[in-house]
Amino acid sequence: MGSPKFPRKKYTTPFHPWKEDRIKSERELMKKYGLKNHKEVWKAKTYLGKYRGHARELLAKMGAKEDPQVKKESDQLLLHLTRMGILSAGSSLDDVLALETESVLSRRLQTLVYLKGISTTPDHSRQLINHGHIAIGERKVTIPSYMVIKDEENKIGYTGISPLNELSHPARPKIDMYKTGVTAVKEEKAEEPSESKEASDRKEEKTKEGKKEDIESAKEEKTDAGEKITEETTKEKPAVEKETTEPAEQSKSTKQEKPAKEEKPEPPSKAEEEKPAEERTEPVKKSETGNKNAKETNKKKGAR
Numbered sequence: 001m002g003s004p005k006f007p008r009k010k011y012t013t014p015f016h017p018w019k020e021d022r023i024k025s026e027r028e029l030m031k032k033y034g035l036k037n038h039k040e041v042w043k044a045k046t047y048l049g050k051y052r053g054h055a056r057e058l059l060a061k062m063g064a065k066e067d068p069q070v071k072k073e074s075d076q077l078l079l080h081l082t083r084m085g086i087l088s089a090g091s092s093l094d095d096v097l098a099l100e101t102e103s104v105l106s107r108r109l110q111t112l113v114y115l116k117g118i119s120t121t122p123d124h125s126r127q128l129i130n131h132g133h134i135a136i137g138e139r140k141v142t143i144p145s146y147m148v149i150k151d152e153e154n155k156i157g158y159t160g161i162s163p164l165n166e167l168s169h170p171a172r173p174k175i176d177m178y179k180t181g182v183t184a185v186k187e188e189k190a191e192e193p194s195e196s197k198e199a200s201d202r203k204e205e206k207t208k209e210g211k212k213e214d215i216e217s218a219k220e221e222k223t224d225a226g227e228k229i230t231e232e233t234t235k236e237k238p239a240v241e242k243e244t245t246e247p248a249e250q251s252k253s254t255k256q257e258k259p260a261k262e263e264k265p266e267p268p269s270k271a272e273e274e275k276p277a278e279e280r281t282e283p284v285k286k287s288e289t290g291n292k293n294a295k296e297t298n299k300k301k302g303a304r
Contacts, residue, residue: 011042012049033105034114034122040145044104051081055096085150109134109156110144116156120173128164135159 014022026041035041054077061070074093081087086103087095105111110125113134119125128134129144136148137155148156158164164172 011039011046013042029101029105032122033108033111034126035105036126041101041105043145044101048099048101048104051077052097052099055093059093083149083151084147085153104147107147108144109136109141109146109148112148112153112156117173118156118158133158133162133164 026038029035029041030038055074058070058074058077061067062074077096078087078091078093081096082089082091085107086099109129110122113119113125113129114122118134119128125134126144129142132140132142134141135157136152138160140159163169166172
């Protein structure tokens with residue numbers, strides 16, 4: 001029986017752990033189906049490997065003699081795989097050998113929740129299952145790798161306690177609305193904007209034409225205003241030139257007059273230099289005599 005604390009492995013590891021091609025293919029499957037790690041890919045491979053090995057043994061036994069036991073076992077194997085949804089009805093043992101790991105991964109609860117439109121992404125569906133929002137019929141299932149039988153496929157939905165049962169919940173995807181008939185209302189509302197779009201396009205065309213006309217009229221007004229301004233400037237230019245020329249003439253006259261007022265004393269000529277020194281000192285003597293007369297007048301005033 002084994003210990004429940006340490007259960008047996010449900011998968012077999014690959015013989016060589018570091019092959020690049022195998023690792024790349026497993027990573028692609030993990031992204032596509034929202035798997036947690038490589039172990040879930042190995043579980044699907046071992047699950048499929050058991051059925052393929054059993055089918056190989058049955059084919060080998062059927063080749064020698066027709067045994068009713070072999071036929072019974074082959075029928076049971078095919079019936080089981082059709083119930084699981086891995087094979088279609090009327091398939092043979094050769095079809096079992098042609099199966100791939102994706103045919104098993106597509107029957108997991110996580111992928112079916114996503115394909116039903118209950119979640120937005122495979123990772124979102126895994127989260128909903130782990131948090132207890134997904135049920136099969138009235139039974140809550142919290143295992144993302146649960147293999148769903150074909151009869152249970154239509155019973156997948158939200159649990160009765162889950163708040164996601166409300167249509168207005170933000171975590172509920174928009175794809176899931178078609179079940180409740182909300183899409184009919186949305187389609188009607190979506191048709192109305194189609195007509196309004198045509199009207200809006202017409203309005204935009206009208207507004208564009210109106211803008212073009214306004215721009216052309218503004219350009220014409222600018223040209224008319226420019227012509228008027230040029231005419232006015234041409235008329236005013238001669239008067240301005242006269243005003244500007246008069247101050248220039250005045251400035252020239254003032255420049256000529258200024259040097260006449262501020263004439264510097266000319267240097268003494270040669271004739272004056274040749275005069276005797278006595279004649280040169282005459283003004284000095286006159287000043288001395290003037291000073292003496294002023295002193296005498298002052299003394300007389302003091303005596304009085």
